[in-house]
Structures are given as C-alpha cells and as structure tokens.
Amino acid sequence: MIERAGGPAVRIPAGRLLIGGAWCEAIDGRTIAVYDPATEEKIADIAVASAADVGRAVEAAHRTFESRVWQKLRPLDRGRLLERLALLVERDAEELARLETLDNGKPFAVSRNVDMKFAMDALRYYGGWSSKISGEYIALSPFFDDGGTYRAYTERKPVGVVGGITPWNFPMGQAIQKIAPAIAFGCTIVLKPSEEASLTTLRLGELILEAGFPEGAVNIVTGYGHEAGQALVDHPLVRKIAFTGSTATGQKILESSARQMKRVTLELGGKSPAIVLADADLNRAIPGAANAIFPNSGQVCTAGSRLFVEASIYDEVARGVAEIARNLRLGSGFDPVNELGPLISARQLERVSSLVSSGVEEGAQPLCGAGRAAGKGYFFQPTVLSGARADMRIAREEVFGPVVLAMPFTDLRTIKALANDTVYGLGASIWTRDLNKAHLLADQIDAGTVWINTHNILDTAMPFGGTKMSGLGREFGSEVIHAYTEPRAVCMRLDGAGLA
Ligand code: NDP
Numbered sequence: 001m002i003e004r005a006g007g008p009a010v011r012i013p014a015g016r017l018l019i020g021g022a023w024c025e026a027i028d029g030r031t032i033a034v035y036d037p038a039t040e041e042k043i044a045d046i047a048v049a050s051a052a053d054v055g056r057a058v059e060a061a062h063r064t065f066e067s068r069v070w071q072k073l074r075p076l077d078r079g080r081l082l083e084r085l086a087l088l089v090e091r092d093a094e095e096l097a098r099l100e101t102l103d104n105g106k107p108f109a110v111s112r113n114v115d116m117k118f119a120m121d122a123l124r125y126y127g128g129w130s131s132k133i134s135g136e137y138i139a140l141s142p143f144f145d146d147g148g149t150y151r152a153y154t155e156r157k158p159v160g161v162v163g164g165i166t167p168w169n170f171p172m173g174q175a176i177q178k179i180a181p182a183i184a185f186g187c188t189i190v191l192k193p194s195e196e197a198s199l200t201t202l203r204l205g206e207l208i209l210e211a212g213f214p215e216g217a218v219n220i221v222t223g224y225g226h227e228a229g230q231a232l233v234d235h236p237l238v239r240k241i242a243f244t245g246s247t248a249t250g251q252k253i254l255e256s257s258a259r260q261m262k263r264v265t266l267e268l269g270g271k272s273p274a275i276v277l278a279d280a281d282l283n284r285a286i287p288g289a290a291n292a293i294f295p296n297s298g299q300v301c302t303a304g305s306r307l308f309v310e311a312s313i314y315d316e317v318a319r320g321v322a323e324i325a326r327n328l329r330l331g332s333g334f335d336p337v338n339e340l341g342p343l344i345s346a347r348q349l350e351r352v353s354s355l356v357s358s359g360v361e362e363g364a365q366p367l368c369g370a371g372r373a374a375g376k377g378y379f380f381q382p383t384v385l386s387g388a389r390a391d392m393r394i395a396r397e398e399v400f401g402p403v404v405l406a407m408p409f410t411d412l413r414t415i416k417a418l419a420n421d422t423v424y425g426l427g428a429s430i431w432t433r434d435l436n437k438a439h440l441l442a443d444q445i446d447a448g449t450v451w452i453n454t455h456n457i458l459d460t461a462m463p464f465g466g467t468k469m470s471g472l473g474r475e476f477g478s479e480v481i482h483a484y485t486e487p488r489a490v491c492m493r494l495d496g497a498g499l500a
Pocket of ligand 1: 166249269
C-alpha cells in the first residue's frame with residue numbers, strides 16, 4: 001500500500017511474473033525500482049525477466065495454445081472470459097485508475113474516465129468478435145478435369161502464441177489492446193509492458209486469474225525492452241508480435257522478426273498535422289487544436305504536434321492556443337484541479353527539453369512554456385513554438401511531449417505537401433466549415449486516420465494504425481481479424497454413388 005495525504009491509499013501489486021497461471025520471481029531474482037513521476041519517489045519494485053523467464057512464459061503459452069482445453073473452448077466462451085474480465089475491471093475501476101495515476105502520472109479523472117473506460121469497452125468489443133469469425137465458400141474451376149467434383153472453403157485459424165509489447169503512455173489500455181484480440185481470436189499471449197509503467201498490467205494479471213482464464217492463456221513478463229522484449233521477438237514459438245512504441249524499436253522488431261517470418265503489427269510514432277482553414281469555427285478550432293496536443297502531456301502517438309493555420313487567422317489561432325496552454329494546470333494527478341501530469345521519466349523530460357532547445361536554437365520562438373516546471377516531478381510546461389521551419393529537427397522528430405509547432409500557410413494548394421512532409425502518417429485533422437474542402441483535403445493526406453473538426457477520437461470499431469513509418473497493419477475494427485488469424489483453405493474432391 002502507498003499512503004497519500006488527503007486521498008485513499010493505493011494498493012501496489014507484487015512485482016512478479018505471471019507464467020502458466022502462477023506468479024513467480026525472475027529466475028535470477030533481479031528487480032527494477034519504479035518511481036512516481038510526479039514526486040520522483042520510489043513506489044515499487046518489479047521483476048526483471050531474463051530470456052530464460054521469457055522462454056518459460058512462451059512455453060506455457062504454447063502448451064495452452066496446443067492443449068485440448070484451449071482448442072475446444074467454444075468461441076462464445078472465449079468471449080465470456082473477456083466479458084468476465086470487463087466486469088472485474090468495472091468493479092475495480094477506481095482502484096485501477098489510482099494505480100495508473102500513481103505509476104504514469106496522468107490525472108485521476110483521465111485514468112478513470114478515459115483509460116479504464118477504454119479498457120472495458122475494448123474487452124467487450126473483442127469479446128463480441130470471438131463468435132463472429134467466419135470463412136468463405138469458394139466456387140472452384142480446376143484447371144484439369146479428372147471428372148471429379150471439387151469443393152473448397154476457408155476457415156480463419158489463430159496465428160498461435162502472440163508476443164505483445166506495450167509502451168507507457170496508456171499502460172492499461174495498451175495491455176488490453178493486445179490481450180483482448182489475441183484471446184478473442186483463439187491465440188494465447190505473452191505480454192511485456194514497458195518497465196516505466198507496468199503496475200496496472202500486473203494488477204490486470206490478478207484479475208485475469210480471478211476471471212478464470214485457462215492457465216497460460218495470458219502471461220505477463222516485466223523487464224527491459226532490449227532483454228525481455230527482444231527475447232520475446234526472437235523466440236521461435238512466438239508466431240506474431242503486436243507492438244506499440246517508437247519507430248526505431250519497431251524497425252528493430254521488424255528486422256528481427258524477418259528471420260523467422262513472424263507476423264507483425266506495429267503501431268508507431270507520429271507527427272500529426274492539425275490544419276485550420278480561414279473559414280473554421282474558431283470557437284471550436286482553437287480549443288480543438290490545443291486539445292489535439294496537450295492531453296496526456298503530449299504523450300500520445302496521434303498528437304497534433306504540427307499546427308498549420310491559414311495566414312489570415314494565424315495570429316489569432318496561435319495566440320489562442322498559447323493562451324489555453326498557459327492556463328493549463330500542471331501537478332499531481334491526484335489533485336482534481338490539475339489538468340496535466342508529468343512526463344513519464346527523467347529520460348523523457350530530458351528528451352523533450354533537448355528537442356525544444358534545439359528548436360529555439362534553430363530559430364523557433366516560444367509563445368509560451370518551453371521549459372520544465374519548477375519543483376519535483378518530471379513536469380514540462382505546455383509549449384507553443386512559432387516560426388518553426390519544416391527542416392528543423394523539432395519539426396521532423398516525434399517529441400512526445402506537450403509541444404506544438406504553429407506554422408502559417410497562404411495557399412490551400414500547398415497543404416498536401418506541408419502536411420505530408422514527414423516520414424510519419426498516423427493521424428491528421430482538418431478544421432473548416434466547408435465540407436467540400438474538408439473531404440478534398442482529407443483525400444490528400446497520407447495518414448491512417450483523418451479527423452474533420454475534431455482530433456484524437458478513437459473507437460474500437462474504427463480501424464487504427466499508420467502509413468509510412470507510423471507502422472504496419474491495423475488494430476481495432478474488423479481489420480484486426482487479419483492481424484490475429486490466417487486463412488486456411490480446405491479443398492476436397494467429392495466422389496460417389498452416381499451423385500457426384
Ligand atoms: P520504445 O519503443 O523503446 O518502447 C516501447 C516498448 O518496446 C517498451 O515496452 C520497451 O521496453 C520495448 N522495447 C524496447 N526495445 C525493445 C527491443 N529491442 N525489442 C523488443 N521490445 C523493446 O519507446 P521509449 O520508451 O524508449 O520511448 C522513446 C520514444 O518513443 C518516445 O519519446 C516517443 O517518441 C516514442 N513512443 C511512441 C509511442 C507510441 O504510442 N507510438 C509509445 C512510446 C514511445 P522498455 O520500456 O521496458 O525498455
């Protein structure tokens with residue numbers, strides 16, 4: 001338990017590994033200290049899984065995948081497991097949200113009303129999919145005629161053991177985003193959360209046992225990416241990697257996976273444009289542009305970090321977003337007045353600070369923020385930079401902090417080139433009252449999701465993922481079935497009794 005002045009205590013799960021339905025220590029007993037990013041105080045220790053621990057977890061997942069218990073479980077009953085887990089998350093949502101806020105720093109209201117709500121919704125959404133997996137009948141035209149009658153159908157088979165690797169920005173939601181489709185489509189999974197924020201995933205492991213999942217269906221190994229994550233990627237019994245994180249790590253994973261032809265889905269970084277046209281309703285567009293970048297302290301892969309504004313309204317929009325940024329209250333996620341929490345770690349604070357400094361050195365001018373906040377905790381002030389150029393380092397790299405570059409444009413015909421001048425292609429938003437312009441521009445932007453008069457609306461029913469260096473494959477929606485199953489064609493020759 002962690003006691004907090006003025007609020008309920010937060011129960012900390014034991015920092016062990018979940019392997020084959022039981023909690024255990026790492027074989028060599030190593031641990032990592034976990035810190036509250038708002039206070040820099042130590043809150044827990046979690047186990048460091050070695051390659052040998054990952055091997056044990058993968059073997060457990062493989063045994064379960066091959067077992068009659070798992071193979072014979074009715075699809076509807078896999079869905080019921082996910083529904084039971086959703087009910088337990090609902091029961092413990094307050095406690096889970098407190099734990100998320102302690103470990104990640106985000107405001108409690110966000111943990112409770114966004115992260116936990118998403119977790120429950122996603123469990124239920126995928127639970128529904130478990131009984132809707134179907135194949136197709138195929139009319140054949142065999143190219144040789146041996147007088148036989150042929151029939152063929154396809155069925156979708158689960159890929160096998162999935163290795164899930166998740167980041168620290170939405171720890172619980174990301175864990176569910178990997179576990180729920182794996183289970184719904186009949187796979188088993190070994191999940192490695194980020195060592196920066198593993199606590200809600202460990203608590204989720206306790207709920208998975210309580211929900212009665214078969215032993216080994218879901219295994220959780222905490223530890224370092226380069227060690228436990230890499231061991232998962234390299235293990236021959238893992239047939240698919242589902243990864244969310246940085247583009248650099250995604251590239252490494254893709255290279256390693258190629259050796260064993262593993263199936264891979266990668267949900268990676270972004271540098272998403274928010275584009276405000278002169279005819280936009282500025283009462284919505286200005287708060288909308290601020291809301292595209294600042295929530296979760298900018299640690300969102302689809303964050304609208306490049307704000308393109310038509311020149312005639314540029315000053316009003318840039319000043320308006322800066323005004324909102326200046327008024328956002330930073331502080332402990334447990335104090336309800338605070339709207340933004342800290343960055344996840346000292347390393348992330350250093351990374352954001354150095355990118356902002358590089359932007360200022362290269363000529364960008366801060367309209368607000370541009371430095372860390374005074375006092376304890378990894379807080380960075382919400383920042384609007386004006387005068388940035390597309391060739392600056394800060395305009396090209398993902399910052400993953402509360403930092404937006406405001407840039408004017410004069411000619412609508414240049415928007416396609418400006419918005420697409422990035423290696424990324426995850427999200428984009430267009431703010432306008434003109435439906436023609438909205439749809440014609442949406443068509444020109446190379447991104448997995450284009451929002452119109454809104455930003456960052458995600459829904460489990462809507463496919464999500466990136467083009468270019470933002471990733472491979474899609475999560476959510478009906479597309480996800482391709483990520484966790486493969487088609488098997490069954491072809492038969494029918495003979496007999498004068499009927500064929
Ligand atoms: P990483 O991509 O390194 O981490 C994401 C996950 O991958 C973590 O679980 C990490 O483990 C794991 N990992 C790291 N190396 C390997 C490997 N070789 N094989 C398998 N798994 C591995 O992101 P960082 O935490 O270093 O963040 C750096 C930057 O990445 C951020 O500033 C941001 O720009 C971007 N990012 C993007 C995210 C997104 O949602 N698109 C999410 C997080 C980060 P561990 O953390 O335990 O080392």
